[in-house]
Amino acid sequence: MKFFFALILFTGLSTYCSPAAVIISEKEGPIGKDTSLYISPFREKNERCFKCHGQGRYEYTNENLGMQVKALMFPQRIIDRKKFYEANHKSFSCTDCHSEDYTKFPHPGQLRMGMSYNCLDCHGGDEKFAKFKFEGIDSDYHKSVHFKLEDEGFTCWSCHNPHEYKISIRDSKNLKETILYDNNICLACHSNYNRFRLLSDKEEVNIMKKHDWLPDLAAHFRSVRCIECHSEVNDSILVSHQIMPKEDAVRRCNECHSKNSLLMSSLYKFQYQGKSRAGFLNGIILNQSYVIGANRNEYLEWISFVIFIIVLIVIGIHIFIRIHK
């Protein structure tokens, strides 16, 4: 099982590490919009930063020594060009968010002590972003268990890496890949104890063991996001950000495996069309998956019911005649 889970993660990683292409326009892709042809207006300007931060090794001229120095970039300061130009913030100049003083080298030391922007600094109170309801997301986040970790350094960026994050669920054409992408965001901390320990003193949690009560665990991890069970559904925002304490996580199978499946107001929210297809309840799920209890077929149910009643009537008549003849 562990091997299988590792395979899922590996498949996910290899998906996002495929070779880059040059960017011209946008088209729909499996995870959100395909931005492989996009060219940033700040590409050349950003290259001043990527020259050093775009890979693990960089070179600079030490003017005091008068020599060229080669050094390794601190891993947390490496920004993947490909991922950046595919991310939501792909159209940004580095200095839109980072101080213009970073263009100086060596970078002034006090810049590190400055505050980073959070989502609402740019997205809050702006009509352009009103439809994404960032204020609602912020309110949800304040009720989330993650908010309690703010003093330990938890921020929006802990989950949504500003240099890489891609909104995926709204435009997803391949829900399985989206699920993998979104779950890997959670697993980046919850299956990496080094990252987890940055924010919490809790003991290491074995994700597989904690979820071993789920029948066919691998199928569940492949087919739903962590937040389906671990967040409070909020219809007023696009994706719930209220991560619940583990005690409040969904544990009743019929929350999803039922006619009124929870999945229709979460995972399939953006694909829900309100009608069953070919008699299947919650038919939209069938594009990607099959959920026992949630995907019953109403036509088959009616046919079965009628046949069942006929059988009982025939038996009843037979018994009646046997008794009275």
Next chain:
Amino acid sequence: MSNKIYLYPGWIRIWHFLNALMFIILIVTGISMQYTDRKDHLLMVGFVRAVRWHNIAAIILIINYIIFVAGNIITKNGIYYRLKKQNFRSDLWIQMRYYTSGMFKKEKPPFPVTEDRKFNPLQKFTYVLAMYIALPLLIISGIGLLIPNMIITKLFGVSGLVLTDILHVTMAFILSVFFIMHIYTCTLGSKPLSLLGEIISGYHEAEEEE
């Protein structure tokens, strides 16, 4: 006066009992998985418990089925399931007429049970359909649902998982109807409980000609 014929050897009786028990467990747990509701009012045994018991009962049923098929190959019990072309339709009709009319007029069964004929033509036909067509399809589709990776992703643009489930649910329903009819026809012996007694004792009591 009656003659006793030993028709149901020990292995058949144990197989039959296990089969019946697994059928009941599978029907109850199968319905519990399908007809769940978030408010629980239709939930019968709980989803997790239903899944666990459905899987366990299914595995026992499969092993039991293999024993049944092997037993029918090895022992003479297999001959009772061999359909013959000769008079096939007319025999079915005669038996059907007996069930719908003759038995109410106290007529004698047109195909009395003997050592060479355990089942009447209608019984034989339905048992062959149930045991050699519906049950294998139910088992194969069930194994597919138990190990979904085995199922082809799409067939003619339709999800293989959905098709497998439809096949499974349909066969399950057909066999459930068969199960109900089987229980009822089990009361059609000389006395309402005589056939039930036979599958417990193994002996059929053949009534002598007057």
